[in-house]
Amino acid sequence: MARRVSAVKLISALYPSLSELKHTCPVDEALDIVKQHLERGADIDGMESLRNVLMLPFDSEVMKQVESGEWLLVRDEAYYFDRGQIDKSVGAKLFEHRVMELMNPSPGAKKSYGCIFKVISFDSREPLIERPYIAMVSGKIIEGRTDSEGRVQLLAPSDGVPVSIRVSFRTPLQHTGGLFSESTDTAFVTELMSRELDANTWVCRIAVNDRAMTRHLMIKRAEISGFPITDRSEWGAVKSGKHISYDWDYSMIALHHAGRSYGCGGSGSTKMGRVFSEHLEKFGDIGYHFGIDCSGQIFEGRDIRLKGASVAGYNTKVIGVVLLEDLTNAGEVGDVVDRARGFMEVLGQKTQNTVPAEQMNALTALIGIIRSVFPIEILGGHREFPKQTQEGKVCPGNNGMKIVEALRGTTGLEVP
Ligand SMILES: [Zn+2]
Numbered sequence: 001m002a003r004r005v006s007a008v009k010l011i012s013a014l015y016p017s018l019s020e021l022k023h024t025c026p027v028d029e030a031l032d033i034v035k036q037h038l039e040r041g042a043d044i045d046g047m048e049s050l051r052n053v054l055m056l057p058f059d060s061e062v063m064k065q066v067e068s069g070e071w072l073l074v075r076d077e078a079y080y081f082d083r084g085q086i087d088k089s090v091g092a093k094l095f096e097h098r099v100m101e102l103m104n105p106s107p108g109a110k111k112s113y114g115c116i117f118k119v120i121s122f123d124s125r126e127p128l129i130e131r132p133y134i135a136m137v138s139g140k141i142i143e144g145r146t147d148s149e150g151r152v153q154l155l156a157p158s159d160g161v162p163v164s165i166r167v168s169f170r171t172p173l174q175h176t177g178g179l180f181s182e183s184t185d186t187a188f189v190t191e192l193m194s195r196e197l198d199a200n201t202w203v204c205r206i207a208v209n210d211r212a213m214t215r216h217l218m219i220k221r222a223e224i225s226g227f228p229i230t231d232r233s234e235w236g237a238v239k240s241g242k243h244i245s246y247d248w249d250y251s252m253i254a255l256h257h258a259g260r261s262y263g264c265g266g267s268g269s270t271k272m273g274r275v276f277s278e279h280l281e282k283f284g285d286i287g288y289h290f291g292i293d294c295s296g297q298i299f300e301g302r303d304i305r306l307k308g309a310s311v312a313g314y315n316t317k318v319i320g321v322v323l324l325e326d327l328t329n330a331g332e333v334g335d336v337v338d339r340a341r342g343f344m345e346v347l348g349q350k351t352q353n354t355v356p357a358e359q360m361n362a363l364t365a366l367i368g369i370i371r372s373v374f375p376i377e378i379l380g381g382h383r384e385f386p387k388q389t390q391e392g393k394v395c396p397g398n399n400g401m402k403i404v405e406a407l408r409g410t411t412g413l414e415v416p
Pocket of ligand 1: 257
């Protein structure tokens with residue numbers, strides 16, 4: 001009774017059915033699939049029949065038949081009655097189920113119940129395959145992964161049983177393992193009631209926003225580490241507009257200082273607001289992703305999902321972090337401001353700018369949090385990045401560079 005199910009089938013192009021034509025793979029795709037099967041020595045339905053009509057049953061001859069369109073590669077959807085939106089395995093089961101019903105109609109034919117979900121990426125709208133999930137069906141916990149089309153089928157004992165599912169998210173480092181326990185929020189649980197499964201069963205879509213969840217995870221980890229990140233809305237950043245684009249595959253961190261007009265005293269929020277207003281016109285938002293004040297308070301700058309504007313001509317893949325003070329040494333820059341400062345030092349007034357321990361601890365913690373989600377390889381002071389000019393040649397000052405070198409020593413990160 002069991003019909004052999006394979007994903008594709010080769011048929012002669014002489015007498016295809018309408019349904020077969022509708023599910024024929026384009027020639028390029030067909031060639032790829034057939035070639036892969038031939039290389040693996042794997043069987044395709046219909047291959048025997050094809051070889052039987054060839055003068056010489058060589059693989060190259062098989063390929064020629066597919067290439068010329070004499071033989072078509074048909075997806076097995078062509079053989080389902082009304083497949084609807086149901087996945088292949090479900091479709092195949094339903095197919096058998098229906099054939100059995102047809103052959104042996106009985107009023108007490110067994111029905112199945114449950115829910116079908118399709119998990120897609122919030123960003124790309126593509127199905128998320130092999131994505132782990134945890135589900136609960138009438139109190140029983142079920143763990144699994146989405147199938148090759150991003151689908152999940154959960155069976156329930158009867159109609160109207162509560163079914164809930166939570167799909168794991170993924171950071172760029174691909175660590176999904178501990179993420180379930182770190183996101184216990186009920187907001188990420190989808191709940192439905194089971195219903196009868198048939199070819200027309202409604203498929204519930206779940207869009208997983210990996211980027212938003214990664215940001216959420218960073219904020220949560222910072223809180224746990226004792227260095228909470230102050231949300232950008234809390235220091236008064238407004239929604240940004242122009243010059244903004246997305247970025248995500250971060251592999252570098254650039255360290256900055258706020259510059260010579262900034263001191264250690266005063267509120268970090270106020271300083272973030274000041275940097276924001278200095279950057280707004282030119283960059284559409286604050287350019288740095290994070291700021292840290294001298295007391296060790298960490299501020300969210302530009303949303304991590306957006307490309308920064310902190311290293312001229314070199315922002316892709318770079319997370320910008322600014323220490324909200326001046327980290328140059330007297331004599332380092334050699335302009336009017338610097339000469340005046342040198343004069344003050346001669347008079348015995350110390351202008352040396354060092355990084356307070358609290359700020360250093362916060363920076364170390366922040367780098368750890370960033371590295372827990374992004375595959376960071378490089379840590380550089382702003383001026384170490386290629387082709388920087390003017391303030392970019394100074395930033396983050398000689399004292400900032402000492403910090404960068406010390407951090408490279410402890411983290412093993414590399415020079416830009
Ligand atoms: Zn800089």
